[in-house]
Amino acid sequence: MPVDYKKGSPQPDGSPWPSDEVQVCLQALLLREHGYQCDHAELWYAETRQRVRVELTSERLSWAADLVADARAVADRARPPLPLVDSPKCPRCSLVGLCLPDETNALLSRREQPPRRLVPRDPDQRPVYVTEPGAFVGVRSGRLEVTLKKEKLASWRFLDVAQLAVFGRVQISTQALGECFAREIPVLWLSSGGWLQGFALGQPPKYVELRRQQTAAHAQGGAGLAQQMIAGKIMNCRTLLRRNSRGELSSTLAALKRLAQQAREATNFSSLLGIEGTAARMYFGAFPSMLVGGAEPFGAEFSQLGRNRRPPLDPLNALLSFCYAMLTKDLVVVALGVGFDPYLGVYHRSRYGRPSLALDLAEEFRPLIADSVVIGLLNNGEITASDFIRRAGAVSLTADGRRTVLKAYERRLDTEIRHPVFGYRISYRRVLDVQARLLAAVLVGEVPEYIPMVTR
Numbered sequence: 001m002p003v004d005y006k007k008g009s010p011q012p013d014g015s016p017w018p019s020d021e022v023q024v025c026l027q028a029l030l031l032r033e034h035g036y037q038c039d040h041a042e043l044w045y046a047e048t049r050q051r052v053r054v055e056l057t058s059e060r061l062s063w064a065a066d067l068v069a070d071a072r073a074v075a076d077r078a079r080p081p082l083p084l085v086d087s088p089k090c091p092r093c094s095l096v097g098l099c100l101p102d103e104t105n106a107l108l109s110r111r112e113q114p115p116r117r118l119v120p121r122d123p124d125q126r127p128v129y130v131t132e133p134g135a136f137v138g139v140r141s142g143r144l145e146v147t148l149k150k151e152k153l154a155s156w157r158f159l160d161v162a163q164l165a166v167f168g169r170v171q172i173s174t175q176a177l178g179e180c181f182a183r184e185i186p187v188l189w190l191s192s193g194g195w196l197q198g199f200a201l202g203q204p205p206k207y208v209e210l211r212r213q214q215t216a217a218h219a220q221g222g223a224g225l226a227q228q229m230i231a232g233k234i235m236n237c238r239t240l241l242r243r244n245s246r247g248e249l250s251s252t253l254a255a256l257k258r259l260a261q262q263a264r265e266a267t268n269f270s271s272l273l274g275i276e277g278t279a280a281r282m283y284f285g286a287f288p289s290m291l292v293g294g295a296e297p298f299g300a301e302f303s304q305l306g307r308n309r310r311p312p313l314d315p316l317n318a319l320l321s322f323c324y325a326m327l328t329k330d331l332v333v334v335a336l337g338v339g340f341d342p343y344l345g346v347y348h349r350s351r352y353g354r355p356s357l358a359l360d361l362a363e364e365f366r367p368l369i370a371d372s373v374v375i376g377l378l379n380n381g382e383i384t385a386s387d388f389i390r391r392a393g394a395v396s397l398t399a400d401g402r403r404t405v406l407k408a409y410e411r412r413l414d415t416e417i418r419h420p421v422f423g424y425r426i427s428y429r430r431v432l433d434v435q436a437r438l439l440a441a442v443l444v445g446e447v448p449e450y451i452p453m454v455t456r
Protein backbone atom coordinates (compact mmCIF):
# COMPACT_ATOMS: atom_id res chain seq x y z
CA MET A 1 0.00 0.00 0.00
CA PRO A 2 1.49 3.37 -0.98
CA VAL A 3 1.47 6.02 1.75
CA ASP A 4 2.31 9.49 0.46
CA TYR A 5 3.40 12.09 3.00
CA LYS A 6 2.20 15.65 2.37
CA LYS A 7 3.47 18.75 4.17
CA GLY A 8 0.09 20.56 4.14
CA SER A 9 -3.48 19.68 5.05
CA PRO A 10 -6.40 18.00 3.21
CA GLN A 11 -9.34 19.98 1.82
CA PRO A 12 -11.49 21.69 4.50
CA ASP A 13 -14.00 18.80 4.41
CA GLY A 14 -11.19 16.32 5.13
CA SER A 15 -11.09 14.81 1.61
CA PRO A 16 -7.78 14.68 -0.27
CA TRP A 17 -6.84 17.23 -2.95
CA PRO A 18 -7.43 15.82 -6.47
CA SER A 19 -3.73 16.14 -7.36
CA ASP A 20 -2.77 14.11 -4.26
CA GLU A 21 -5.43 11.54 -4.98
CA VAL A 22 -4.29 10.94 -8.54
CA GLN A 23 -0.69 10.69 -7.38
CA VAL A 24 -1.39 7.80 -4.97
CA CYS A 25 -3.65 6.12 -7.55
CA LEU A 26 -0.73 6.11 -9.99
CA GLN A 27 1.65 4.82 -7.31
CA ALA A 28 -0.79 1.99 -6.60
CA LEU A 29 -1.04 1.20 -10.32
CA LEU A 30 2.75 1.03 -10.55
CA LEU A 31 2.85 -1.35 -7.61
CA ARG A 32 0.20 -3.52 -9.24
CA GLU A 33 2.12 -3.51 -12.53
CA HIS A 34 5.11 -4.89 -10.62
CA GLY A 35 3.12 -7.76 -9.13
CA TYR A 36 1.99 -6.36 -5.79
CA GLN A 37 -1.53 -6.71 -4.55
CA CYS A 38 -2.79 -3.28 -3.76
CA ASP A 39 -6.39 -2.42 -2.80
CA HIS A 40 -6.10 1.08 -1.41
CA ALA A 41 -3.66 3.93 -0.84
CA GLU A 42 -3.18 6.45 1.95
CA LEU A 43 -2.22 10.09 2.26
CA TRP A 44 -0.65 11.48 5.42
CA TYR A 45 -1.14 15.24 5.90
CA ALA A 46 1.55 16.41 8.29
CA GLU A 47 0.07 19.84 9.07
CA THR A 48 -3.20 18.42 10.45
CA ARG A 49 -1.73 14.98 11.28
CA GLN A 50 -4.53 13.28 9.33
CA ARG A 51 -4.39 9.97 7.52
CA VAL A 52 -6.81 9.83 4.56
CA ARG A 53 -7.68 6.56 2.89
CA VAL A 54 -8.09 6.48 -0.91
CA GLU A 55 -10.05 3.51 -2.27
CA LEU A 56 -8.86 2.27 -5.64
CA THR A 57 -12.26 2.19 -7.30
CA SER A 58 -12.51 1.58 -11.04
CA GLU A 59 -13.81 5.17 -11.56
CA ARG A 60 -10.78 6.62 -9.78
CA LEU A 61 -8.36 4.45 -11.71
CA SER A 62 -9.87 5.31 -15.08
CA TRP A 63 -9.88 9.03 -14.11
CA ALA A 64 -6.16 8.70 -13.30
CA ALA A 65 -5.51 6.91 -16.61
CA ASP A 66 -7.38 9.67 -18.50
CA LEU A 67 -5.24 12.32 -16.82
CA VAL A 68 -2.07 10.48 -17.79
CA ALA A 69 -3.30 10.36 -21.41
CA ASP A 70 -4.03 14.11 -21.27
CA ALA A 71 -0.58 14.83 -19.83
CA ARG A 72 1.08 12.77 -22.58
CA ALA A 73 -0.94 14.65 -25.24
CA VAL A 74 0.23 17.98 -23.79
CA ALA A 75 3.85 16.79 -23.65
CA ASP A 76 3.63 15.79 -27.33
CA ARG A 77 2.51 19.25 -28.40
CA ALA A 78 5.15 21.49 -29.97
CA ARG A 79 3.93 24.47 -27.90
CA PRO A 80 3.17 24.62 -24.21
CA PRO A 81 -0.46 25.24 -23.21
CA LEU A 82 -1.48 28.75 -22.15
CA PRO A 83 -0.71 29.57 -18.52
CA LEU A 84 -3.30 29.29 -15.75
CA VAL A 85 -5.24 32.45 -14.95
CA ASP A 86 -4.88 33.88 -11.42
CA SER A 87 -3.76 30.54 -10.07
CA PRO A 88 -2.55 30.51 -6.45
CA LYS A 89 -0.07 27.84 -7.61
CA CYS A 90 1.94 30.25 -9.77
CA PRO A 91 3.73 32.23 -7.00
CA ARG A 92 5.38 29.04 -5.74
CA CYS A 93 5.86 27.34 -9.11
CA SER A 94 9.49 26.76 -10.09
CA LEU A 95 8.60 27.51 -13.73
CA VAL A 96 7.17 30.95 -13.08
CA GLY A 97 10.18 32.83 -14.50
CA LEU A 98 9.94 30.84 -17.74
CA CYS A 99 6.16 30.83 -17.97
CA LEU A 100 5.40 34.49 -17.03
CA PRO A 101 1.72 33.57 -16.50
CA ASP A 102 0.31 36.96 -15.49
CA GLU A 103 2.27 38.88 -18.12
CA THR A 104 1.14 36.51 -20.88
CA ASN A 105 -2.47 36.60 -19.67
CA ALA A 106 -2.40 40.42 -19.45
CA LEU A 107 -1.15 40.70 -23.04
CA LEU A 108 -3.88 38.27 -24.13
CA SER A 109 -6.54 40.21 -22.15
CA ARG A 110 -7.33 37.04 -20.19
CA ARG A 111 -6.82 38.89 -16.92
CA GLU A 112 -8.17 42.29 -15.89
CA GLN A 113 -5.98 43.19 -12.90
CA PRO A 114 -2.36 44.26 -13.46
CA PRO A 115 0.08 41.35 -13.38
CA ARG A 116 1.35 40.22 -9.98
CA ARG A 117 5.15 40.40 -9.79
CA LEU A 118 5.74 36.68 -9.43
CA VAL A 119 9.38 36.62 -10.53
CA PRO A 120 12.02 38.02 -8.16
CA ARG A 121 12.78 41.70 -8.85
CA ASP A 122 16.36 40.80 -9.44
CA PRO A 123 18.13 37.47 -10.03
CA ASP A 124 20.39 36.22 -7.20
CA GLN A 125 23.38 35.44 -9.42
CA ARG A 126 25.83 37.96 -10.84
CA PRO A 127 28.36 37.77 -13.70
CA VAL A 128 32.00 37.19 -12.87
CA TYR A 129 34.35 39.33 -15.00
CA VAL A 130 38.03 38.45 -15.17
CA THR A 131 39.93 41.37 -16.71
CA GLU A 132 43.44 40.89 -15.25
CA PRO A 133 45.87 39.96 -18.07
CA GLY A 134 47.56 36.61 -17.33
CA ALA A 135 44.98 35.56 -14.70
CA PHE A 136 44.02 31.92 -14.26
CA VAL A 137 40.48 30.69 -13.49
CA GLY A 138 40.27 27.35 -11.70
CA VAL A 139 38.33 25.46 -9.03
CA ARG A 140 39.44 25.23 -5.42
CA SER A 141 37.41 23.83 -2.52
CA GLY A 142 34.31 23.77 -4.72
CA ARG A 143 34.61 27.50 -5.53
CA LEU A 144 35.48 29.32 -8.72
CA GLU A 145 38.86 30.89 -8.02
CA VAL A 146 40.92 33.46 -9.92
CA THR A 147 44.68 33.56 -9.37
CA LEU A 148 47.56 35.56 -10.79
CA LYS A 149 51.01 33.97 -10.58
CA LYS A 150 49.52 31.51 -8.04
CA GLU A 151 48.31 34.40 -5.81
CA LYS A 152 44.58 34.26 -5.13
CA LEU A 153 42.73 37.35 -6.44
CA ALA A 154 39.12 36.36 -5.72
CA SER A 155 36.75 33.40 -5.44
CA TRP A 156 32.99 32.82 -5.67
CA ARG A 157 30.50 30.08 -4.86
CA PHE A 158 29.30 28.60 -8.16
CA LEU A 159 25.78 29.13 -6.82
CA ASP A 160 26.29 32.90 -7.09
CA VAL A 161 27.72 32.96 -10.63
CA ALA A 162 25.41 33.93 -13.53
CA GLN A 163 28.11 33.85 -16.23
CA LEU A 164 31.88 33.78 -16.46
CA ALA A 165 33.24 36.48 -18.81
CA VAL A 166 36.98 36.66 -19.41
CA PHE A 167 38.77 39.48 -21.22
CA GLY A 168 41.92 39.02 -23.31
CA ARG A 169 44.75 36.86 -22.00
CA VAL A 170 43.02 34.82 -19.29
CA GLN A 171 43.27 31.03 -18.91
CA ILE A 172 40.40 28.79 -17.73
CA SER A 173 41.04 25.28 -16.43
CA THR A 174 39.19 22.26 -17.84
CA GLN A 175 37.85 21.63 -14.34
CA ALA A 176 36.36 25.13 -14.16
CA LEU A 177 34.83 24.73 -17.61
CA GLY A 178 33.35 21.34 -16.66
CA GLU A 179 31.85 22.74 -13.47
CA CYS A 180 30.35 25.71 -15.36
CA PHE A 181 28.86 23.39 -17.99
CA ALA A 182 27.36 21.10 -15.34
CA ARG A 183 25.70 24.09 -13.67
CA GLU A 184 24.55 25.71 -16.93
CA ILE A 185 26.80 28.75 -16.39
CA PRO A 186 27.74 30.26 -19.78
CA VAL A 187 31.43 31.02 -20.32
CA LEU A 188 32.26 33.97 -22.58
CA TRP A 189 35.56 35.05 -24.09
CA LEU A 190 35.90 38.74 -24.95
CA SER A 191 38.70 40.72 -26.52
CA SER A 192 40.32 43.29 -24.23
CA GLY A 193 38.13 45.89 -26.01
CA GLY A 194 35.04 43.91 -24.95
CA TRP A 195 34.18 42.34 -28.33
CA LEU A 196 32.55 38.93 -27.90
CA GLN A 197 34.90 36.37 -29.46
CA GLY A 198 33.13 33.19 -28.43
CA PHE A 199 31.19 31.39 -25.77
CA ALA A 200 30.70 27.87 -24.50
CA LEU A 201 27.71 26.13 -22.96
CA GLY A 202 27.22 22.66 -21.55
CA GLN A 203 24.34 21.87 -23.91
CA PRO A 204 22.84 23.76 -26.84
CA PRO A 205 19.37 25.30 -26.22
CA LYS A 206 16.65 22.65 -26.21
CA TYR A 207 13.58 24.70 -27.21
CA VAL A 208 13.38 23.38 -30.79
CA GLU A 209 9.95 24.86 -31.59
CA LEU A 210 11.17 28.33 -30.67
CA ARG A 211 14.19 28.00 -32.96
CA ARG A 212 11.89 26.78 -35.74
CA GLN A 213 9.67 29.86 -35.35
CA GLN A 214 12.70 32.12 -35.04
CA THR A 215 14.01 30.77 -38.35
CA ALA A 216 10.59 31.39 -39.96
CA ALA A 217 10.49 34.99 -38.63
CA HIS A 218 14.02 35.55 -39.96
CA ALA A 219 12.98 34.22 -43.37
CA GLN A 220 9.96 36.56 -43.38
CA GLY A 221 12.21 39.57 -42.81
CA GLY A 222 11.39 40.05 -39.13
CA ALA A 223 7.61 39.57 -39.29
CA GLY A 224 6.82 43.06 -37.94
CA LEU A 225 9.02 42.63 -34.86
CA ALA A 226 11.87 44.83 -36.11
CA GLN A 227 9.51 47.80 -36.54
CA GLN A 228 8.54 47.63 -32.86
CA MET A 229 12.14 47.24 -31.69
CA ILE A 230 13.41 50.20 -33.72
CA ALA A 231 10.44 52.38 -32.73
CA GLY A 232 11.18 51.49 -29.06
CA LYS A 233 14.82 52.39 -29.46
CA ILE A 234 14.03 55.77 -31.06
CA MET A 235 11.55 56.61 -28.28
CA ASN A 236 14.10 55.69 -25.60
CA CYS A 237 16.78 57.84 -27.33
CA ARG A 238 14.29 60.70 -27.29
CA THR A 239 13.57 60.19 -23.58
CA LEU A 240 17.29 60.16 -22.73
CA LEU A 241 17.82 63.42 -24.61
CA ARG A 242 14.72 64.99 -23.05
CA ARG A 243 15.91 64.11 -19.56
CA ASN A 244 19.59 64.99 -19.87
CA SER A 245 20.19 67.52 -22.60
CA ARG A 246 21.12 71.09 -21.67
CA GLY A 247 20.46 72.38 -25.19
CA GLU A 248 17.30 73.54 -26.96
CA LEU A 249 16.18 70.36 -28.70
CA SER A 250 12.45 70.74 -29.24
CA SER A 251 12.70 70.23 -33.02
CA THR A 252 14.95 67.14 -32.60
CA LEU A 253 12.57 65.66 -30.02
CA ALA A 254 9.58 66.24 -32.31
CA ALA A 255 11.44 64.73 -35.26
CA LEU A 256 12.42 61.65 -33.23
CA LYS A 257 8.79 61.15 -32.19
CA ARG A 258 7.75 61.29 -35.85
CA LEU A 259 10.50 58.88 -36.85
CA ALA A 260 9.40 56.41 -34.14
CA GLN A 261 5.89 56.47 -35.58
CA GLN A 262 7.25 56.00 -39.10
CA ALA A 263 9.34 53.05 -37.88
CA ARG A 264 6.19 51.42 -36.45
CA GLU A 265 4.47 51.84 -39.81
CA ALA A 266 7.42 50.92 -42.06
CA THR A 267 6.37 48.34 -44.61
CA ASN A 268 9.77 47.19 -45.77
CA PHE A 269 13.24 46.60 -44.49
CA SER A 270 15.04 49.29 -46.48
CA SER A 271 12.69 52.07 -45.32
CA LEU A 272 13.09 50.90 -41.72
CA LEU A 273 16.86 50.97 -42.17
CA GLY A 274 16.61 54.53 -43.54
CA ILE A 275 14.43 55.68 -40.62
CA GLU A 276 16.79 54.14 -38.09
CA GLY A 277 19.81 55.79 -39.78
CA THR A 278 18.17 59.22 -39.76
CA ALA A 279 17.15 58.86 -36.10
CA ALA A 280 20.67 57.71 -35.14
CA ARG A 281 22.26 60.71 -36.89
CA MET A 282 19.94 63.10 -35.05
CA TYR A 283 20.43 61.39 -31.71
CA PHE A 284 24.22 61.19 -31.87
CA GLY A 285 24.31 64.74 -33.24
CA ALA A 286 22.63 65.89 -30.03
CA PHE A 287 24.47 63.42 -27.75
CA PRO A 288 27.23 65.89 -26.67
CA SER A 289 24.53 68.24 -25.32
CA MET A 290 24.02 65.70 -22.50
CA LEU A 291 27.62 66.11 -21.29
CA VAL A 292 28.49 68.76 -18.74
CA GLY A 293 31.54 70.21 -16.94
CA GLY A 294 34.78 68.26 -17.43
CA ALA A 295 32.98 65.92 -19.85
CA GLU A 296 32.39 68.63 -22.47
CA PRO A 297 35.77 68.16 -24.27
CA PHE A 298 34.81 64.49 -24.90
CA GLY A 299 31.59 65.77 -26.47
CA ALA A 300 33.47 68.32 -28.61
CA GLU A 301 35.77 65.62 -30.05
CA PHE A 302 32.77 63.36 -30.66
CA SER A 303 30.96 66.20 -32.49
CA GLN A 304 33.91 66.50 -34.87
CA LEU A 305 34.32 62.80 -35.59
CA GLY A 306 30.73 61.56 -35.26
CA ARG A 307 29.83 58.03 -34.22
CA ASN A 308 32.68 55.72 -35.26
CA ARG A 309 33.82 52.22 -34.30
CA ARG A 310 36.23 49.40 -35.04
CA PRO A 311 38.43 50.98 -33.86
CA PRO A 312 36.89 53.92 -31.97
CA LEU A 313 38.75 57.13 -32.73
CA ASP A 314 37.86 59.12 -29.61
CA PRO A 315 37.12 58.37 -25.92
CA LEU A 316 33.33 58.82 -26.12
CA ASN A 317 33.09 56.37 -29.01
CA ALA A 318 35.37 53.93 -27.15
CA LEU A 319 33.04 54.09 -24.13
CA LEU A 320 29.88 53.67 -26.21
CA SER A 321 31.33 50.71 -28.11
CA PHE A 322 32.49 49.02 -24.91
CA CYS A 323 29.08 49.38 -23.22
CA TYR A 324 27.23 48.19 -26.36
CA ALA A 325 29.53 45.17 -26.45
CA MET A 326 28.70 44.39 -22.79
CA LEU A 327 24.98 44.69 -23.48
CA THR A 328 25.26 42.42 -26.52
CA LYS A 329 27.22 39.91 -24.48
CA ASP A 330 24.49 39.85 -21.81
CA LEU A 331 21.78 39.48 -24.41
CA VAL A 332 23.62 36.55 -25.99
CA VAL A 333 23.46 34.89 -22.57
CA VAL A 334 19.79 35.81 -22.12
CA ALA A 335 18.90 34.60 -25.64
CA LEU A 336 20.62 31.26 -25.02
CA GLY A 337 18.84 30.91 -21.67
CA VAL A 338 15.44 31.37 -23.32
CA GLY A 339 16.30 28.88 -26.07
CA PHE A 340 16.99 31.19 -29.03
CA ASP A 341 19.75 30.96 -31.56
CA PRO A 342 21.51 34.28 -30.76
CA TYR A 343 22.95 34.47 -34.30
CA LEU A 344 19.63 34.47 -36.15
CA GLY A 345 18.13 37.96 -36.02
CA VAL A 346 14.82 39.52 -36.99
CA TYR A 347 16.30 42.93 -37.89
CA HIS A 348 20.08 42.61 -38.05
CA ARG A 349 21.06 40.64 -41.12
CA SER A 350 22.96 37.41 -40.63
CA ARG A 351 26.69 37.69 -40.94
CA TYR A 352 29.24 35.11 -39.97
CA GLY A 353 29.91 35.42 -36.24
CA ARG A 354 27.45 38.29 -35.66
CA PRO A 355 25.03 37.66 -32.76
CA SER A 356 22.17 39.26 -34.71
CA LEU A 357 19.31 38.38 -32.35
CA ALA A 358 21.25 39.71 -29.34
CA LEU A 359 21.83 42.93 -31.33
CA ASP A 360 18.08 43.09 -32.11
CA LEU A 361 17.16 42.68 -28.46
CA ALA A 362 19.77 45.30 -27.53
CA GLU A 363 18.16 48.02 -29.69
CA GLU A 364 15.62 49.33 -27.16
CA PHE A 365 18.10 48.95 -24.27
CA ARG A 366 21.07 50.81 -25.79
CA PRO A 367 19.90 54.27 -24.64
CA LEU A 368 18.38 52.97 -21.39
CA ILE A 369 21.41 51.01 -20.23
CA ALA A 370 24.58 51.62 -22.25
CA ASP A 371 24.23 55.32 -23.16
CA SER A 372 22.97 56.14 -19.69
CA VAL A 373 26.08 54.50 -18.15
CA VAL A 374 28.37 56.49 -20.47
CA ILE A 375 26.71 59.83 -19.64
CA GLY A 376 26.84 59.10 -15.90
CA LEU A 377 30.51 58.05 -15.98
CA LEU A 378 31.62 61.17 -17.84
CA ASN A 379 29.42 63.71 -16.09
CA ASN A 380 30.33 62.39 -12.63
CA GLY A 381 34.05 62.41 -13.48
CA GLU A 382 34.34 58.66 -12.75
CA ILE A 383 36.08 58.31 -16.10
CA THR A 384 38.64 60.90 -17.18
CA ALA A 385 41.15 61.33 -20.01
CA SER A 386 43.71 59.23 -18.07
CA ASP A 387 41.43 56.15 -18.42
CA PHE A 388 42.08 55.95 -22.18
CA ILE A 389 45.04 54.90 -24.30
CA ARG A 390 45.54 56.52 -27.70
CA ARG A 391 47.55 54.32 -30.03
CA ALA A 392 47.93 54.59 -33.83
CA GLY A 393 44.83 56.79 -34.08
CA ALA A 394 42.64 54.36 -32.13
CA VAL A 395 41.37 54.91 -28.60
CA SER A 396 40.73 52.19 -26.01
CA LEU A 397 40.12 51.95 -22.27
CA THR A 398 42.94 51.19 -19.85
CA ALA A 399 42.56 48.15 -17.55
CA ASP A 400 41.51 50.46 -14.69
CA GLY A 401 39.12 52.34 -16.95
CA ARG A 402 37.55 49.04 -18.05
CA ARG A 403 37.03 47.99 -14.43
CA THR A 404 35.36 51.34 -13.63
CA VAL A 405 33.03 51.01 -16.64
CA LEU A 406 32.13 47.41 -15.73
CA LYS A 407 31.22 48.46 -12.19
CA ALA A 408 29.00 51.27 -13.47
CA TYR A 409 27.44 48.98 -16.07
CA GLU A 410 26.61 46.34 -13.42
CA ARG A 411 25.18 49.08 -11.17
CA ARG A 412 22.91 50.16 -14.00
CA LEU A 413 21.68 46.59 -14.49
CA ASP A 414 20.85 46.46 -10.77
CA THR A 415 18.76 49.65 -11.03
CA GLU A 416 15.10 49.02 -10.41
CA ILE A 417 12.45 50.65 -12.56
CA ARG A 418 8.68 50.43 -12.78
CA HIS A 419 7.85 48.25 -15.77
CA PRO A 420 5.89 50.46 -18.19
CA VAL A 421 3.53 47.68 -19.31
CA PHE A 422 3.22 45.42 -16.25
CA GLY A 423 3.45 48.14 -13.59
CA TYR A 424 5.65 46.30 -11.06
CA ARG A 425 9.19 47.19 -9.98
CA ILE A 426 11.93 45.13 -11.55
CA SER A 427 15.68 45.47 -12.21
CA TYR A 428 17.06 46.13 -15.71
CA ARG A 429 18.89 42.82 -15.37
CA ARG A 430 15.55 41.04 -15.03
CA VAL A 431 13.85 43.16 -17.70
CA LEU A 432 16.33 41.85 -20.30
CA ASP A 433 15.12 38.33 -19.55
CA VAL A 434 11.42 39.29 -19.47
CA GLN A 435 11.66 41.02 -22.87
CA ALA A 436 13.43 38.04 -24.43
CA ARG A 437 10.77 35.69 -23.04
CA LEU A 438 8.02 37.93 -24.41
CA LEU A 439 9.70 37.84 -27.81
CA ALA A 440 9.71 34.04 -27.56
CA ALA A 441 6.01 34.06 -26.62
CA VAL A 442 5.24 36.17 -29.71
CA LEU A 443 7.26 33.90 -31.99
CA VAL A 444 5.57 30.70 -30.81
CA GLY A 445 2.17 32.39 -31.13
CA GLU A 446 1.31 32.72 -27.44
CA VAL A 447 0.92 36.51 -27.45
CA PRO A 448 -0.10 38.57 -30.48
CA GLU A 449 2.45 41.38 -30.61
CA TYR A 450 5.86 42.37 -29.30
CA ILE A 451 5.75 45.44 -27.06
CA PRO A 452 9.18 47.03 -26.70
CA MET A 453 10.42 48.28 -23.35
CA VAL A 454 9.89 52.04 -23.56
CA THR A 455 10.33 54.36 -20.58
CA ARG A 456 8.62 57.71 -20.16
Ligand code: SF4
Pocket residue numbers: 082083084087089090093094095096099100101
Ligand atom coordinates in the same frame (compact mmCIF):
# COMPACT_ATOMS: atom_id res chain seq x y z
S1 SF4 B 1 3.67 29.50 -13.37
FE1 SF4 B 1 2.96 28.61 -15.30
S2 SF4 B 1 3.57 26.46 -15.15
FE2 SF4 B 1 3.62 27.29 -13.07
S3 SF4 B 1 1.59 26.88 -12.20
FE3 SF4 B 1 1.50 28.95 -13.09
S4 SF4 B 1 0.72 28.61 -15.18
FE4 SF4 B 1 1.42 26.61 -14.43
